Structures are given as C-alpha cells and as structure tokens.
Amino acid sequence: MMRKVIIAFLMTLLILGGCGSNKTLAQLQEELMTVFCDSSKIPDYYASFAVCANASDAQKRNLDSYLQACDYVVEDDVSEKSAYVILLRVPDLNSVRQCVLADSAFQAEYNALESTGSSEDELQACLDAYVGNALILGGFEYTNVTINITPDAVNRDASVSLNSVDAELTKCMQSFLNYDFRPGDTDPESVLQEVPDYTGIIECNGLKDFVCSWDKKKVLVSGITVLEGNSAVTRLTEISPVNASITCAVTDTIYCIEYTVSNLSRKKPILAKNAFKLVNQDGIILENTGLHVAGLVGKAKVKAGGKKKLSCCLVGPRDAVLYWYEDGMVGARSFSLAE
Amino acid sequence: MLRKIVSLTAVLCSLASLAGCAKGAKIDDTVAVTNSVSTVGYNETSSVIHAAKESPVKFDMDDKAPILRNGEFCGYVKVNQIEKLGINDWMNEKCVNANINFSYTINMTVVFTGALPNDGQKTVYCRPCLVEGDNVCGDPCIVGWSGFPESAAISENVRSVSIEYGVQPIKKLSKNTELHLMLYDSDKIAYDTIIMNRSIFKNVKKGPSLITKGTGKVKSVNGGMYSVGVGKAHYEYNYINGDTDSHVRAFEFSYKVSYLKKPKNGRSVSTFDKASGNLLRTKSVIGVQSDASSELMYNDAPYAYRYLYADTGDTVPYVPTSGLKVHNGYYAEYNANRLLSNNATGQPEYLRFRFEFPEEAESRSDKEKLRFSGRFIVVQRKIVERKLYSRNSYDDNGNLLTTSDENAKEDK
Numbered sequence: 100m101m102r103k104v105i106i107a108f109l110m111t112l113l114i115l116g117g118c119g120s121n122k123t124l125a126q127l128q129e130e131l132m133t134v135f136c137d138s139s140k141i142p143d144y145y146a147s148f149a150v151c152a153n154a155s156d157a158q159k160r161n162l163d164s165y166l167q168a169c170d171y172v173v174e175d176d177v178s179e180k181s182a183y184v185i186l187l188r189v190p191d192l193n194s195v196r197q198c199v200l201a202d203s204a205f206q207a208e209y210n211a212l213e214s215t216g217s218s219e220d221e222l223q224a225c226l227d228a229y230v231g232n233a234l235i236l237g238g239f240e241y242t243n244v245t246i247n248i249t250p251d252a253v254n255r256d257a258s259v260s261l262n263s264v265d266a267e268l269t270k271c272m273q274s275f276l277n278y279d280f281r282p283g284d285t286d287p288e289s290v291l292q293e294v295p296d297y298t299g300i301i302e303c304n305g306l307k308d309f310v311c312s313w314d315k316k317k318v319l320v321s322g323i324t325v326l327e328g329n330s331a332v333t334r335l336t337e338i339s340p341v342n343a344s345i346t347c348a349v350t351d352t353i354y355c356i357e358y359t360v361s362n363l364s365r366k367k368p369i370l371a372k373n374a375f376k377l378v379n380q381d382g383i384i385l386e387n388t389g390l391h392v393a394g395l396v397g398k399a400k401v402k403a404g405g406k407k408k409l410s411c412c413l414v415g416p417r418d419a420v421l422y423w424y425e426d427g428m429v430g431a432r433s434f435s436l437a438e
Numbered sequence: 439m440l441r442k443i444v445s446l447t448a449v450l451c452s453l454a455s456l457a458g459c460a461k462g463a464k465i466d467d468t469v470a471v472t473n474s475v476s477t478v479g480y481n482e483t484s485s486v487i488h489a490a491k492e493s494p495v496k497f498d499m500d501d502k503a504p505i506l507r508n509g510e511f512c513g514y515v516k517v518n519q520i521e522k523l524g525i526n527d528w529m530n531e532k533c534v535n536a537n538i539n540f541s542y543t544i545n546m547t548v549v550f551t552g553a554l555p556n557d558g559q560k561t562v563y564c565r566p567c568l569v570e571g572d573n574v575c576g577d578p579c580i581v582g583w584s585g586f587p588e589s590a591a592i593s594e595n596v597r598s599v600s601i602e603y604g605v606q607p608i609k610k611l612s613k614n615t616e617l618h619l620m621l622y623d624s625d626k627i628a629y630d631t632i633i634m635n636r637s638i639f640k641n642v643k644k645g646p647s648l649i650t651k652g653t654g655k656v657k658s659v660n661g662g663m664y665s666v667g668v669g670k671a672h673y674e675y676n677y678i679n680g681d682t683d684s685h686v687r688a689f690e691f692s693y694k695v696s697y698l699k700k701p702k703n704g705r706s707v708s709t710f711d712k713a714s715g716n717l718l719r720t721k722s723v724i725g726v727q728s729d730a731s732s733e734l735m736y737n738d739a740p741y742a743y744r745y746l747y748a749d750t751g752d753t754v755p756y757v758p759t760s761g762l763k764v765h766n767g768y769y770a771e772y773n774a775n776r777l778l779s780n781n782a783t784g785q786p787e788y789l790r791f792r793f794e795f796p797e798e799a800e801s802r803s804d805k806e807k808l809r810f811s812g813r814f815i816v817v818q819r820k821i822v823e824r825k826l827y828s829r830n831s832y833d834d835n836g837n838l839l840t841t842s843d844e845n846a847k848e849d850k
Contacts, residue, residue: 201625203556240508300487307509310495317495319504321511347478365516366500377480384485389478404502414478424487430495433487 154276157227164234165190165275170241187244189271192278194240198233200282205229209282222281230280244271300424301432311423311430316369319361319406320423325436331355335412339393347414354413354421360399361406371407372398376422377415378433384424385415496616496635503632505550505562505621512552515564515619515632518600519545519808520639524647525816527579528790529732532608541581542566543604543645545808546619548590550597561624562590566605570615578620579606582646582792582814583725585799585807600804611639646814653696654793654815659801661702662710664718668693669771671789671819676742676775680753687778688742689728689735689789690756690824695720696769708797711763720770721761725792728821730784734792735776742775748826791817 151159170188199205205225212222233239244267303309308321326334334355335342347353360371377385392412399407413421424431497503502514526539533541544566554560568576580588581604590599605617616636621629646654653667669692676688697718701710711717725734743753762770793815799807807813831839 197625197627201555201627303509305509308504308506308511309509310504310506312495317497317501319511345478351478351480353478361502361504363497363501363504365502378487379482382487383482384487385480386483387478388481415480422487426485429493 151272151276155227157224157231158276161227161231161234162272162275164231166272168234168237169271185245187267187271188241189244190234191240191242192274192280195230195233196278196280198236198239199226199229199280202229202233206282226280300422301430303432303434305436306434309423309430309432310363311374311428311432313374313425313428316371317363318369318371318401319363321359321361323356323358325421325434326355327436328352331412335392335394338395338410341393345392345412350416351414352417352419355410356413356421357408357410359406359408360401362401362403365404368400368402368405370398371401371409373409373411374423374425374428375411375413376424377413377419378422378424379416379419384422385413385419387412387414494633496633498635499638499641502549503619503634505548505552505632506630507552507627510552512629513548513550513597515621516547516549517544517619517634517638518547518804519643520641521545521643521645521814523581523604523645523814525581525814526648527577527581527604527606528729528788530577530579530606530608532577533606536609538607538609539648541579541604541606542576542642543581543584543602543814544617544619545584545586545600545602547598547600547804548592550590550592554592554594555625558594559624560592562592562599563588563622563624564590564601564603565620565622566603567618567620568605568607568611568615569618570609570612575609575611575615576605576607576617579604581606582816583794584813585795585802585810586804615639646816648790649815649817650819653694654812654817655698656795656798656812656815658701658705658707658709658798659806659810660705660707660710661699662697662707662716662718663699664709665696665698666693666722666793666815667696668791668817668819670824671821672824673786673821674744674824676739676744676777677753678743679741680743680755682751682753686742686780687782688739688744689726689776689778689786689821690744690773691726691775691789691791691819692771692773693722693724693791694769694771695722695764697764697766700766705801707801709795714763717763717765719761719763721772723794723796724774725794726776727790727792728784728786729788729790730786731782733782735778737776738774739777742777744824745826747829747832749828752829787821789819789821791819793817 151162154162168190208229209222209225212225301309306323306325308319308323310317310319312318331353332342332345332355334357335345338355345353354377356375358375362369362371379385395410395412396408397411399409401407421434421436422431423434497517499517499520502516504511505513505515521543523541523543524539526533526541528534546564548562548564550560550562565578566576567574567578584602586600586602588601588603590601592599607615613636617634617638619632619634621632623629649667653665655663655665657663672690674688674690675685676690678684678686695718697720701707701716706712709719711719723736725736727734738757740755740757740759742757743755746752746754756773757775758772761772764770793812795810795812798810798812802810827838833839
C-alpha cells in the first residue's frame with residue numbers, strides 16, 4: 100500500500116504540476132484511485148532504499164508485509180498551513196510484538212527451540228516467520244504519521260514533497276528493521292500504556308467500546324452496531340414491520356444504531372438515554388423531523404451495575420458526522436466510520 | 439330443491455363476497471399504512487458541538503471501572519478498600535529522601551471477561567500509581583502481607599479475583615494527585631489505564647503501622663487471639679553443617695508467639711489444633727527483608743551453625759526444624775535465620791519482618807480478610823551484634839551464669 104502511496108503521490112504531483120494547484124480534494128483522491136487500480140504502474144521502489152541494504156531476505160519479506168499493512172489518508176489541510184496532509188497509518192511495533200507473543204503456536208515453537216538449545220539463527224527464523232504472519236493477519240494497533248505538503252511544494256518542486264514522504268518512510272522502515280521482537284527480554288510492566296491526554300472531543304476510528312460520564316452518570320457503551328442506508332431500513336423493519344415505510348431524501352442517509360449501556364455505579368441506578376447524534380460539517384447538531392420509528396429504545400432505567408440495550412435511528416446529510424455527545428459530557432467522541 | 443340450493447349458494451356467495459369486501463378493506467387499510475412513505479428529514483438545532491475541556495473519565499470507589507483494550511471491553515476492576523499504612527516502602531529512595539513514612543494499600547477485585555489464551559490461563563496485573571499532572575508522584579509497592587494475592591490468576595472457571603497492591607507516594611499528595619491503575623497481563627498485553635477520582639482519598643481507612651516496639655496482636659476468625667513479636671536481629675557468618683570452611687552470611691533473629699485467648703466459636707482455623715484441645719501452632723511464616731536488598735527471604739536454614747562461645751571455635755545449630763504447640767497463656771520463642779546468597783552486596787543496618795497468616799486467610803471470606811488484624815504486621819529491628827560469652831560463663835546445662843555464679847565456678 101505504501102508503494103502505492105508513493106507512486107500515487109508522485110503521479111499526483113505530476114498531474115498537479117500539469118493542472119496547477121487548484122484541484123479539489125475530490126479530484127485528487129479520484130486520481131489517486133485511478134493510479135491504484137493499475138498495479139503494473141507500481142515499480143519495486145523500496146528495494147533501492149539504503150536501509151534495506153543489510154536486511155536479511157526474511158526481514159525484507161517482513162518489511163514488505165509491514166509496508167503492505169500501512170494505510171494512508173489524504174486530506175485537505177483544514178488549518179490551511181499546507182495544501183494537503185497525508186496521514187500515514189503504520190503498524191505499532193510494540194503492538195505487533197504483543198500479537199506475536201500472544202500467539203500460543205509461537206510460544207510453543209519458540210520455547211521448544213530454546214529448550215533444545217537451537218542456534219540464534221534458528222530462533223530468529225522462527226521469530227521472523229511469526230512476525231510476518233502477524234503483519235499479514237492484522238489485529239495490531241496503528242500509529243499515525245502526519246506529512247504536510249505545502250502549496251509551494253506542490254506547485255514549485257515535486258521532489259521536495261517526495262523527499263518528505265521518503266524521509267518519514269525511511270524512519271519507519273529503520274524502526275521496523277531495528278525493532279527487537281524477541282520474547283522474554285522485556286519487563287511486562289514496560290508495555291504499560293500512558294494515559295492519553297484528552298482535549299476536546301475524542302476522535303475514534305471505527306466503533307469501539309468506551310466509557311463516558313455526564314450528570315454524575317458513568318456508563319460503558321459497548322457492542323455498538325451502526326447500519327446505514329438500506330441495511331438500516333432492513334434492520335428497522337426487522338425490529339418492527341411498520342418501519343418498512345421509512346425512507347429519506349436521496350441526498351440524506353439513515354442510520355440504525357444499536358448498543359448496550361452499562362451502569363458503572365455499584366450503588367445508584369441511572370436513567371440512560373441515547374446520546375448518538377448526527378452533526379453537520381459546521382458542528383451543528385441535527386434533529387430528525389417526521390421520524391416515527393417503532394420498536395426503538397431511546398432511554399431506559401439501568402439498575403446499579405446493570406446493563407440495557409438501547410437503539411436509535413438518525414437521519415442526516417451524507418457528510419454528517421456521528422457523535423456520542425451531551426453537553427458537559429466527559430468522554431464525548433466522534434466516529435469515523437470509514438473502517 | 440335445486441333452485442333453493444342455487445339460491446342458498448347465491449346468498450352464501452353474496453355473504454362471502456361482503457365478508458371478503460370487509461376483509462379486503464382491512465387489508466387495503468394495512469397496505470395503505472405500509473405503502474405510505476414516511477419521508478424523514480432533519481433540521482439544524484440551536485446546539486453546536488463544542489470541544490469542552492475534556493479529561494478521561496474518572497472512577498469512584500463504588501464504580502465498576504471497565505478494563506478496555508483497543509476499545510474492546512475485557513472486564514472490570516472494582517476498588518474495594520484503600521488503607522493508609524504507617525509503613526513505607528523503604529526500598530523506594532525517593533520516598534525515603536522525602537521523609538514519607540506511609541503508603542497506601544489498595545484492595546481491588548478484577549473481573550476478567552476477555553479471551554484467554556489456548557491454555558486457558560492468564561495473570562492480570564493491576565499496579566496502582568499516583569500521578570500529578572504529567573508527573574508520577576507515587577510508585578507501586580508491597581510493604582507487607584495483606585492476605586490477598588498481588589495479581590489475579592484468571593482461568594475459565596475463575597474469572598473474578600480480589601487482589602491487593604500498594605502505592606508509595608514520593609511526595610506530599612496535593613489536590614491534583616490522582617490514583618491510576620495500570621493494567622497488563624502475563625501475555626504482555628497492556629490495557630487502558632484506569633483513573634480514579636481524587637475523592638477516593640476521602641474514603642481512606644487508617645491501617646496498621648510499622649512495629650518498632652512491642653508485638654502485633656492477631657485475632658483469629660474463631661475468636662482466639664495470639665501475639666507475635668521479634669527479638670534481637672543479628673548479621674554474622676554461619677557455617678553449613680558446622681563446617682567452618684563453608685561459611686555463609688546469615689541474618690539471625692528470634693521471634694515469640696504468645697497464646698492470649700482461646701477460640702470462642704466453631705470456625706475452623708488450622709493454626710489452632712482442634713484435636714488437641716485448641717493448642718496453638720506457633721511456627722510462623724515470616725518474610726525477612728533487609729534495607730540493603732529488596733529480596734524477601736522466607737526459609738529457615740536449620741543446617742546452619744553458629745559460634746557458641748566467644749573463646750572457642752565450637753559451632754552449634756540453633757534453628758529448630760519443627761514447631762511447638764502451646765496451651766493458652768503460654769508462649770513459644772524460636773531462633774530463626776535467613777541465609778544470604780553469595781552475591782548479596784550492601785551493608786544492612788535494619789531488618790523488616792513481615793508476618794504472614796495463610797491459614798487465617800484461607801478460612802476467611804474476602805470481606806473478612808479485609809478486616810483481619812493480621813494484615814500488615816511488619817516489625818522493624820536494628821541489626822545488633824550478638825554478644826558471645828566465654829565458655830566459663832555457662833553452666834553444665836548451657837545456661838548463662840550470672841557474674842557471681844561465674845566466680846563460684848572459677849573457685850570450684
């Protein structure tokens with residue numbers, strides 16, 4: 100994927116060079132997609148990287164898997180300090196290591212090799228195989244690397260931008276090749292996570308369980324499922340056949356959201372109510388009109404330590420963002436449903 | 439007849455037709471409902487999402503704090519009790535330098551509902567620490583025996599385990615100090631840190647203090663009572679099986695267990711021998727730690743010998759291999775030791791003795807364990823030189839003579 104990003108980026112720059120810098124983000128992304136669809140345009144770019152010079156074949160294979168596991172997003176820079184922002188999502192190496200170490204097959208094989216006094220090379224080969232496997236299977240965390248592409252760079256000199264991408268990638272590749280995936284040497288406590296410093300609304304990729312509190316209520320929101328468009332209407336119809344009649348404007352979309360709310364207090368019951376909302380691009384909360392959906396549970400009394408299933412239906416423009424939000428809520432968040 | 443039948447049939451058909459119409463009308467109504475398209479739109483409200491000053495959700499004592507990893511719910515942690523102990527972690531240099539002589543011990547229940555590895559076993563660790571802003575101002579610690587395990591051994595059948603771990607402040611707590619619970623497991627998987635509200639420190643119970651004089655009293659679950667105390671502590675060479683060529687460094691000490699009260703109820707604790715009329719088993723489990731090493735030493739070495747007299751090379755074993763059972767009102771006093779490994783370094787000045795009562799813990803529920811008086815009985819003693827006397831200072835039975843006795847013996 101990273102190769103694609105580089106090449107796509109290069110081609111984009113060429114295209115931009117030809118067309119000037121007044122392309123919209125949509126046009127840029129469309130062009131990127133066109134390039135990605137034709138894999139024959141992707142040369143073996145990374146083999147020329149200096150960091151790969153001393154890597155073993157297994158490491159190179161794993162590096163390839165590592166790069167394939169990377170992902171990217173190209174965005175307009177809202178702060179307008181740069182023309183575009185490329186967000187590289189690269190596998191978190193500690194997380195990959197944890198995936199490898201948690202694999203019981205790896206543990207068994209590695210321990211067996213250790214107990215039989217196998218050589219370092221054999222142990223390394225075993226480790227490399229499972230690292231490669233983990234990278235292919237996924238399930239690890241990602242970290243984001245932000246690359247800002249300035250308008251000057253886009254207009255004036257394509258190599259400036261390409262160099263900045265190259266530099267970031269080289270760092271990532273170097274880190275990967277130098278990372279020690281071996282078990283045992285790390286103190287378990289070293290994996291402890293730092294408490295993230297939350298400011299503002301928490302931005303979430305995908306739907307994950309989370310905790311939040313407001314009005315002295317602390318809840319765990321878990322098992323969230325969000326269905327959109329026809330799938331949402333189908334689900335709403337399953338909930339109640341009366342809902343089969345529901346439709347919305349072509350320019351809008353409809354969501355059916357179901358989730359479980361757990362009361363985290365061991366002493367006090369709470370009245371839990373839905374806090375999922377659609378918010379437009381201006382940050383204004385939208386409310387539905389003419390919506391009479393049967394069978395949904397928008398609020399419920401949840402006893403101390405108990406849990407209840409809630410559901411809601413939301414309609415809004417296609418570019419609206421899904422939020423879990425109440426005024427004064429700690430742990431309010433927005434969801435990117437791209438994943 | 440045929441005409442009648444035809445007429446009747448016609449009437450029935452008409453009725454059926456009417457009934458059909460009625461039914462059809464009902465169906466039509468339903469169809470009308472289901473076919474009517476309910477177009478849903480939206481309006482902008484007057485509310486705008488604003489990035490309020492956010493912070494992670496903080497939990498109170500009465501909350502079930504979720505264990506989350508990558509947004510996946512894996513269980514709960516419940517804080518049951520926080521005690522302020524008059525015992526510090528003397529291995530923590532920062533706390534010693536800051537002259538802080540207390541620590542907190544936090545009892546928690548870990549309920550783990552997440553997936554287990556193939557062998558069905560996982561150990562979940564929950565380590566408390568104190569944080570002020572971006573700075574850590576309290577480290578995890580264990581300063582004594584709580585009766586609870588330090589980590590939760592989770593299996594398919596055991597998903598909930600109560601554990602206890604301490605935290606050592608390294609500076610005075612401020613109003614911004616927060617308690618963080620850091621979670622990870624035996625598979626080196628870290629979970630989201632749980633942050634407790636500052637208000638939980640308002641619910642802190644006062645716990646036991648370090649014993650530097652006197653004894654610790656233990657009330658058994660059966661109503662019986664006994665006390666434990668430590669005599670003098672020494673640090674000297676011992677000799678394995680009396681072989682003066684094979685010397686080893688050892689901490690020596692004596693401890694005393696006194697039977698104060700008989701059991702009052704039928705609860706069974708193996709410390710009391712019911713078969714022999716509730717005699718008290720006095721041999722104790724003691725973890726010994728010096729101020730020069732964090733190692734906690736548990737095992738007696740009865741095969742270690744020490745010098746008997748100041749003026750001869752005679753060595754004797756001094757640690758008994760078995761324990762005594764005593765009657766109410768009596769006591770037993772033991773010599774004990776802990777051998778140091780050859781690579782132990784440092785110059786110890788003090789020893790701490792952590793008494794443990796596993797039999798009492800076994801016979802109690804978790805709630806009863808929290809109220810157990812045997813928790814955190816920690817005795818501190820300064821290491822002193824063992825005073826040896828000449829052979830003439832003892833009578834034929836090995837009893838130390840008084841000065842007048844000695845003179846009489848010399849005259850004889």
